[in-house]
Amino acid sequence: VLALLAASSATFAGNWQVKVGVSDIAPSGENDLANGDVKNAKASNQVAFTPSVEYYFDNTPFSAELLLANPVSHDVKSDNLGKIASLKQLPPTLTVKYNFKNSTRFTPYVGIGATAFLPWDVKSKLPGTKISADNAFGVAGQVGVSYKPKDAQNWGLYFDVRYADISTDIKVDGTKQGSLDINPVVYTIGYSYRF
Numbered sequence: 596v597l598a599l600l601a602a603s604s605a606t607f608a609g610n611w612q613v614k615v616g617v618s619d620i621a622p623s624g625e626n627d628l629a630n631g632d633v634k635n636a637k638a639s640n641q642v643a644f645t646p647s648v649e650y651y652f653d654n655t656p657f658s659a660e661l662l663l664a665n666p667v668s669h670d671v672k673s674d675n676l677g678k679i680a681s682l683k684q685l686p687p688t689l690t691v692k693y694n695f696k697n698s699t700r701f702t703p704y705v706g707i708g709a710t711a712f713l714p715w716d717v718k719s720k721l722p723g724t725k726i727s728a729d730n731a732f733g734v735a736g737q738v739g740v741s742y743k744p745k746d747a748q749n750w751g752l753y754f755d756v757r758y759a760d761i762s763t764d765i766k767v768d769g770t771k772q773g774s775l776d777i778n779p780v781v782y783t784i785g786y787s788y789r790f
Contacts (some may be wrong), residue, residue: 609789610651614660614753616785618645620667620686623758624776628765633676636765636775638669645783649692656696660706660737662688662757662783671775680726682717686710686779688757690737700745706737710759712777724767728775733761741787750788757781 625637649660664686671680690708712731719726739755762776 612649612787612789614647614785614787616645616783618643618781618783621780622777623780624778626773626776628773634674636671636673638671638777641667641669643667656694658692660690660692678720680719682714682728684712684714688735700743702741704739708735710735712761712763727766729764731761731763733759735759753787754784
């Protein structure tokens with residue numbers, strides 16, 4: 596057993612990275628709902644704790660990163676009705692990244708992948724109505740840069756921006772009233788540790 600553990604540790608050494616970040620999740624989409632009775636509905640910004648895990652493929656500039664988050668809360672507001680709902684959601688996002696290796700301590704990267712919008716605890720702020728939002732899935736893109744200080748062996752810092760094209764169907768009392776574009780821009784800064 597000890598020999599297997601040692602072999603496994605040697606195999607994965609340097610391939611895995613854990614990242615701990617803070618993100619501003621900023622929905623950028625807005626829509627009219629209920630045949631125009633709800634004007635410019637939009638989800639609010641939210642700051643969240645966003646850890647992630649990344650795997651580097653041997654002898655290539657490619658890696659894969661899974662972004663997680665603590666539950667994120669949003670208010671949904673419209674121009675003419677004000678706050679119409681609140682909800683919580685999880686936004687797991689998986690991207691495959693290309694890391695631009697160079698002679699500096701900065702490593703730019705770009706990525707593309709998929710994301711999910713998993714809402715729950717949707718509460719209507721309109722008297723006498725029940726609102727629900729569906730799970731949704733979409734495409735995500737990512738650009739960023741990591742930095743490794745001179746004296747650092749395993750740790751570093753990073754900053755990146757993600758964008759996801761995603762919308763969720765909104766129902767009031769069980770009847771679909773349209774789709775709400777979330778389209779979040781996610782700004783993240785954090786600390787990384789590579790094993």
